[in-house]
Amino acid sequence: MASESIxxxxxxxxxRIGKHKIENxxxxxxxxxxxxxxxxxxxxxxxxxxxxxxxRSIVGLCFERGIPVIPRGAGTGFxxxxxxxxxxxxxxxxxxNRIISIDQGESMAVVQAGVVNSVLQKEAAKFRLMFPPxxxxxxxxxxxxxxxxxxxxxxxxxxxxTRDYVLGxxxxxxxxxxxxxxxxxxxxxxxDPVRTLLVGGEGTLGVITTARLRLxxxxxxxxxxxxxxxxxxxxxxxxxxxxASGVLPAAVELIDSDTMDCVRGFVSIxxxxxxxxxxxxxxxxRPSEAEDAMVAVEKTxxxxxxxxxxxxxxxxxxxxxxxxxxxxxxxxxxxAPCKMNEDVCVPRSRLPALVEAVGNLxxxxxxxxxxxxxxxxxxxxxxxxxDRRKKDEMARAEAMVNGLxxxxxxxxxxxxxxxxxGLTKRRFLADQLGTDGLEFQRKIKASFDPAGLVNPxxxxxxx
Amino acid sequence: MASESIxxxxxxxxxRIGKHKIENxxxxxxxxxxxxxxxxxxxxxxxxxxxxxxxRSIVGLCFERGIPVIPRGAGTGFxxxxxxxxxxxxxxxxxxNRIISIDQGESMAVVQAGVVNSVLQKEAAKFRLMFPPxxxxxxxxxxxxxxxxxxxxxxxxxxxxTRDYVLGxxxxxxxxxxxxxxxxxxxxxxxDPVRTLLVGGEGTLGVITTARLRLxxxxxxxxxxxxxxxxxxxxxxxxxxxxASGVLPAAVELIDSDTMDCVRGFVSIxxxxxxxxxxxxxxxxRPSEAEDAMVAVEKTxxxxxxxxxxxxxxxxxxxxxxxxxxxxxxxxxxxAPCKMNEDVCVPRSRLPALVEAVGNLxxxxxxxxxxxxxxxxxxxxxxxxxDRRKKDEMARAEAMVNGLxxxxxxxxxxxxxxxxxGLTKRRFLADQLGTDGLEFQRKIKASFDPAGLVNPxxxxxxx
Numbered sequence: 001m002a003s004e005s006i007x008x009x010x011x012x013x014x015x016r017i018g019k020h021k022i023e024n025x026x027x028x029x030x031x032x033x034x035x036x037x038x039x040x041x042x043x044x045x046x047x048x049x050x051x052x053x054x055x056r057s058i059v060g061l062c063f064e065r066g067i068p069v070i071p072r073g074a075g076t077g078f079x080x081x082x083x084x085x086x087x088x089x090x091x092x093x094x095x096x097n098r099i100i101s102i103d104q105g106e107s108m109a110v111v112q113a114g115v116v117n118s119v120l121q122k123e124a125a126k127f128r129l130m131f132p133p134x135x136x137x138x139x140x141x142x143x144x145x146x147x148x149x150x151x152x153x154x155x156x157x158x159x160x161x162t163r164d165y166v167l168g169x170x171x172x173x174x175x176x177x178x179x180x181x182x183x184x185x186x187x188x189x190x191x192d193p194v195r196t197l198l199v200g201g202e203g204t205l206g207v208i209t210t211a212r213l214r215l216x217x218x219x220x221x222x223x224x225x226x227x228x229x230x231x232x233x234x235x236x237x238x239x240x241x242x243x244a245s246g247v248l249p250a251a252v253e254l255i256d257s258d259t260m261d262c263v264r265g266f267v268s269i270x271x272x273x274x275x276x277x278x279x280x281x282x283x284x285x286r287p288s289e290a291e292d293a294m295v296a297v298e299k300t301x302x303x304x305x306x307x308x309x310x311x312x313x314x315x316x317x318x319x320x321x322x323x324x325x326x327x328x329x330x331x332x333x334x335x336a337p338c339k340m341n342e343d344v345c346v347p348r349s350r351l352p353a354l355v356e357a358v359g360n361l362x363x364x365x366x367x368x369x370x371x372x373x374x375x376x377x378x379x380x381x382x383x384x385x386x387d388r389r390k391k392d393e394m395a396r397a398e399a400m401v402n403g404l405x406x407x408x409x410x411x412x413x414x415x416x417x418x419x420x421x422g423l424t425k426r427r428f429l430a431d432q433l434g435t436d437g438l439e440f441q442r443k444i445k446a447s448f449d450p451a452g453l454v455n456p457x458x459x460x461x462x463x
Numbered sequence: 464m465a466s467e468s469i470x471x472x473x474x475x476x477x478x479r480i481g482k483h484k485i486e487n488x489x490x491x492x493x494x495x496x497x498x499x500x501x502x503x504x505x506x507x508x509x510x511x512x513x514x515x516x517x518x519r520s521i522v523g524l525c526f527e528r529g530i531p532v533i534p535r536g537a538g539t540g541f542x543x544x545x546x547x548x549x550x551x552x553x554x555x556x557x558x559x560n561r562i563i564s565i566d567q568g569e570s571m572a573v574v575q576a577g578v579v580n581s582v583l584q585k586e587a588a589k590f591r592l593m594f595p596p597x598x599x600x601x602x603x604x605x606x607x608x609x610x611x612x613x614x615x616x617x618x619x620x621x622x623x624x625t626r627d628y629v630l631g632x633x634x635x636x637x638x639x640x641x642x643x644x645x646x647x648x649x650x651x652x653x654x655d656p657v658r659t660l661l662v663g664g665e666g667t668l669g670v671i672t673t674a675r676l677r678l679x680x681x682x683x684x685x686x687x688x689x690x691x692x693x694x695x696x697x698x699x700x701x702x703x704x705x706x707a708s709g710v711l712p713a714a715v716e717l718i719d720s721d722t723m724d725c726v727r728g729f730v731s732i733x734x735x736x737x738x739x740x741x742x743x744x745x746x747x748x749r750p751s752e753a754e755d756a757m758v759a760v761e762k763t764x765x766x767x768x769x770x771x772x773x774x775x776x777x778x779x780x781x782x783x784x785x786x787x788x789x790x791x792x793x794x795x796x797x798x799a800p801c802k803m804n805e806d807v808c809v810p811r812s813r814l815p816a817l818v819e820a821v822g823n824l825x826x827x828x829x830x831x832x833x834x835x836x837x838x839x840x841x842x843x844x845x846x847x848x849x850d851r852r853k854k855d856e857m858a859r860a861e862a863m864v865n866g867l868x869x870x871x872x873x874x875x876x877x878x879x880x881x882x883x884x885g886l887t888k889r890r891f892l893a894d895q896l897g898t899d900g901l902e903f904q905r906k907i908k909a910s911f912d913p914a915g916l917v918n919p920x921x922x923x924x925x926x
Contacts, residue, residue, distance in 0.1 A: 105707045105812040128709050164627055179899045182875075193907045194900060196659050217709040244568045246591050246680040288751040349568040412645075436642045437657060440910070444656045447906035 006044045009065055009089075013047060016061070017054040021095075022047045032090045035077040036329075037424060038338055038388065043070060043084035050095045052170055052178060052209040059207060059454075060176025062089055068456050069174070071203040073114065073145030076137040078341050079422025081149070081202045085457045091207055093144045099123050100210070107215045108167065113144025113208045120213075129215040132159035135418070136326045144208045150200035152418040154251035154282070154325070157376035159216070161418070163199045168212035171198055171205075174449035182212070197444065202420050203455045205448040219250070219284035223294035224318040226267070227301060227309040228275045232256045232359070232371065235277035236352040238304035239375045242281075243348055247296040252376030253280040253325055259370040259383075262331040266324035268317060269310050279375065280325055281309075328372055329381075335368055336385035340401050344408040345417030348378035357407040358382055364403075365396040379417030405431075421459045429459070469507045472528055472552075476510060479524070480517040484558075485510045495553045498540040499792075500887060501801055501851060506533060506547035513558045515633055515641060515672040522670060522917075523639025525552055531919050532637070534666040536577065536608030539600040541804050542885025544612070544665045549919045554670055556607045562586055563673070570678045571630065576607025576671045583676075592678040595622035598881070599789045607671045613663035615881040617714035617745070617788070620839035622679070624881070626662045631675035634661055634668075637912035645675070660907065665883050666918045668911040682713070682747035686757035687781040689730070691738040691770040695719045695822070695834065698740035699814040701767035702838045705744075706811055710759040715839030716743040716788055722833040722846075725794040729787035731780060732773050742838065743788055791835055792844075798831055799848035803864050807871040808880030811841035820870040821845055827866075828859040842880030868894075884922045892922070 006024070013022045023029075024045040034040035044067075049055045062069045068088025075082050084090055093114035100110040104127040111120060117138040120131050133146055134153035145151070147169065152161040170180045171194065181195035198205055229235040232254070239252055255263075255278045264271060271278070283293035298309060312318040332339055346354045355371070358380075362369040373381040382404055386397045405415050405428050415421075415428050430438050442460055446452075469487070476485045486492075487508040497503035507530075512518045525532045531551025538545050547553055556577035563573040567590040574583060580601040583594050596609055597616035608614070610632065615624040633643045634657065644658035661668055692698040695717070702715055718726075718741045727734060734741070746756035761772060775781040795802055809817045818834070821843075825832040836844040845867055849860045868878050868891050878884075878891050893901050905923055909915075 103810075103812070105703055106810050107706065108810070160623075160627060164623060173899075177899050179903065180897065181900065182877075182895075192896070192900075193660055194903050196663075197656055197907075200659075217711055240568055243570070248680055285748070286752055286755050288755070289749055292749050292751070347566075347569050347571070349566070414645075432645075433655070434643065436636075436640050437644065437655075440642065440657050443910035444660075444907060447903070447910055 009061065009067060010045050012061060013045070013058055016057045017049060021049060021054065032072065032075070032092065033084065035075045035080060035082045037078060037080050037083070039080045039083045039423060041084055041087070043090040044087050046090045046092055048092050048095045052172065055091060055172045055207050055209050056176050056178055058089070058091060059172045059174065063175050063451065063453060066451065066453065068453050069207065070455050071144070071148070071207045073142035073148070074116070074137070074140045076141045076145065077149065077422060078343070078419040079416070079424045081420050081422035081455070081458055083423060085423055093142055096144070096209060102127055102129070104129065107217070109213045109215055110210065111143050111213065112210055113142060115143045117141050117143060117146060124215050125218065128218050130218045131213060131215055132165060133162045136329055143211055143213070147199055147208055147211055148201060148203045149418065149420050152374065152377070152379070154253050154374060156374060157252060158248055158250040165214045166195065166199050166211060167214050169195050169198055169208055170210035172207045172209060174206060174451060174454045202422060202459050204445060204458050206454060219290070221287045221290045222282055222284045222318060223290045224280070224282045224312040224321055225294060225309050226269055226321060227279045227281060228272055228307040229277045229279070230274065230305055230307060231276040232355045233352050234305040235279050236355045236375065238279065238301060238306065239351055240349050241300045241304055242297055243376060245296065245300045247293050247300070249281050249293060249297060249376065250284045251280065251282040253373065254375035254380065255280060255325070255328070255372045256370060258335065258368060259328055259332070259372045262334045262370070263324045263327050266327055267320050269312070269321070272307055275307060280321055332370055332383055332385065335370060336387055338386050338388045340384040340386070340397055341419070342382045342384070342401060342404055343373065343379060343417045343419045344382060344404060344413055344415060345377065345379040346408060346411045346413035348376065350411040350413065351375060351378055353411055354380060354408065354413070358404065361400050361403045361407070365400040367396060367400055369400070374417070377417065378413070423458060426459065472524065472530060473508050475524060476521055479520045480512060484512060484517065495535065495538070495555065496547065498538045498543060498545045500541060500543050500546070502543045502546045502886060504547055504550070506553040507550050509553045509555055511555050511558045515635065518554060518635045518670050518672050519639050519641055521552070521554060522635045522637065526638050526914065526916060529914065529916065531916050532670065533918050534607070534611070534670045536605035536611070537579070537600070537603045539604045539608065540612065540885060541806070541882040542879070542887045544883050544885035544918070544921055546886060548886055548921070556605055559607070559672060565590055565592070565678070567592065570680070572676045572678055573673065574606050574676065575673055576605060578606045580604050580606060580609060587678050588681065591681050593681045594676060594678055595628060596625045599792055606674055606676070610662055610671055610674055611664060611666045612881065612883050615837065615840070615842070617716050617837060619837060620715060621711055621713040628677045629658060629662050629674060630677050632658050632661055632671055633673035635670045635672060637669060637914060637917045665885060665922050667908060667921050669917060682753070684750045684753050685745055685747045685781060686753045686774060687743070687745045687784055688757060688772050688774040689732055689784060690742045690744060690764060690772040691735055692740045692742070693737065693768055693770060694739040695818045696815050697768040698742050699818045699838065701742065701764060701769065702814055703812050704763045704767055705760055706839060708759065708763045710756050710763070712744050712756060712760060712839065713747045714743065714745045716836065717838035717843065718743060718788070718791070718835045719833060721798065721831060722791055722795070722835045725797045725833070726787045726790050729790055730783050732775070732784070735770055738770060743784055795833055795846055795848065798833060799850055801849050801851045803847040803849070803860050804882070805845045805847070805864060805867055806836065806842060806880045806882045807845060807867060807876055807878060808840065808842040809871060809874045809876035811839065813874040813876065814838060814841055816874055817843060817871065817876070821867065824863050824866045824870070828863040830859060830863055832863070837880070840880065841876070886921060889922065
């Protein structure tokens, strides 16, 4: 769209919702051009609605004028999902940041889409409740983004992902209609295609404005430990053993030695020399339960090549461990300026095979590939480190990622555990869904967004 | 369709998959005409495929000839979902009854759609695993039906419903295509609209042939108790109190006195005189955890008008209690020959208000309305007992059900917690979804089944 006519649209949006809620200066556009990948493209304007009605007003106008709308939470995605790849107007949810209610009796929260995950956690904690999804970006990422991406996190091993906690949603459709999926109690309303599809829809079906979420009682106590192994394969085998034993920790996170080198400064626990891989394990529940479960975990390690295990001795040590874990992603910049961050997922018994394949690929392409992630779910974050300015390195990294996806699918896995398809994985989607599956995906997208104006070009490539 | 041409189709199906797998004698048609409502209509034929390929072959032929296809599990539904309301060919999954694999390391089962829930439970138990959904009909109902209805059961309070355990599905579309949604590990493949929509789709989108299910470790031990209250309202208040206290039992089931009168023969536990309502409460986990949680439940009762609580003293007594609970639905025939079985669901803090509304409606319309169900979820099974041959009683019962749905929606509830919309609740769906929500539902149905041949007339009324 020519800048002249976008100017008119910006003026009209300003007239409708207030001038200070729509921006198109280069400074602002630049801030909303990117996500956590290295991709970026300037939008034509950025809107900051403060209510569902304002979202409706913006989206309705964009529909009339044929302008793409790109919903955006905190822009922490790893697949380009919020990058305005075809230009258009970014609808930022950052001012839709009200916690509307927390109901202790119902174990339920109603929040606007732009509420930050950790802000909700803190409010819920006042009622001894928690919102189980805990992506590492929880200090900044928003509930709307969590819903759109069906976010997980370490606790997903025990508690499942965002989908398991979304009771109802309010959304604005591409045509500017408000659709409410109310959801009730612990049993959300039956066959509610709108709610069902919006969760994990990567913002391609409409703009989520409000979510009604199920909360759970906070566990009373925790046991948190770091266990050490001589190799990543040995750690992966230990994970399979824990889970086959019947004990279900809240989290089992793998951290390989390259990764640990980037974050060891965060923990006061002494890491023995020669450690090739660590597992961060947390059990929880009533005090006796947390303790019993950790003892059961330790027992399974007796059969693994473990180099020992250190249990956090205080809340402070526990917090250190988790801060270390959550700092991994940004800290990897210590290795190289850029990364291709993939999050493949395999059946957990195939984890050792996946880890071996990653090691072999890294060797073949002479790349450093720090690997960590939600090992208990078979979900690993494989980070191919590189300097994008070096063409040869870039080519090797791309070949490595292709090899990784091939190996993953061969192991019966999936090319994304939680980061989504976005822009970066579109070309692999047909391999995973099959042609018929992809065709259904297209039809469903079209029934929500016939003109293809909501987050165009994401997930499905040829729109 | 004229009986002459249906004869040709039956012959052709017999030729394709074997004569013994398609029947159209009146005796067989009669057996497949009904579900657990009192509705019935004869289908034109019943097919018994033994493989996905055979389902594909039947459905493909029906599509060519424009014949409706009605998927059917065990026919235990309470909303007419498997009643062949427009005639057509019933596709029974009863011979699709193979457990293909149970993988202990992955905590995963792959089963054909016709596997009976309790058969899977028994096989999973050999690996110390369980499939959490436990509808009362578990001795006969099938996994395909559980998936299509998104079945719950008493354990849903702690574990959620079928949706939370479906990792992947194989289905046959209305046009006779096989679509596979593989699902992987504990994190099912991202945004998979086919899997997502089939769960709870009430068999209107295609025929489910295989499911890949997530299993969980069996709890080590249980505490199971029957608690007594002087009135249903007092019991409902006690439920709200338990759940507000932060303890999460595996099940909290309410059984009012009319209901208990029908099943008290099943339990050896002595029920005190004057009991107006009972709660069946189960806690579980490691032994100390199950015990601690039951103690916590008892503490909350101290603030309720409780008439005491008896804990099952042995596995036998626990089994008795659950057999009693599962026998309720068929045992209600002791009160009257017919029932309108509704399963409304409200935010659980509104449970006392719902119970009061049910009592008032029963009085106003002079009907006996035994009420029981998953009180912990706010989901009650309200049974309006009647003799359908008496016109006046029938009219009062219908008025009572209308009043019940009105009261439920007014309390912020939903007209079905788990039984589905099927035929019986179609006319109330617009009230619940809104016009736009219903329009999306129509579009999505059309993108799966453009000719409207799969389970026609269900859920959405005007097809």
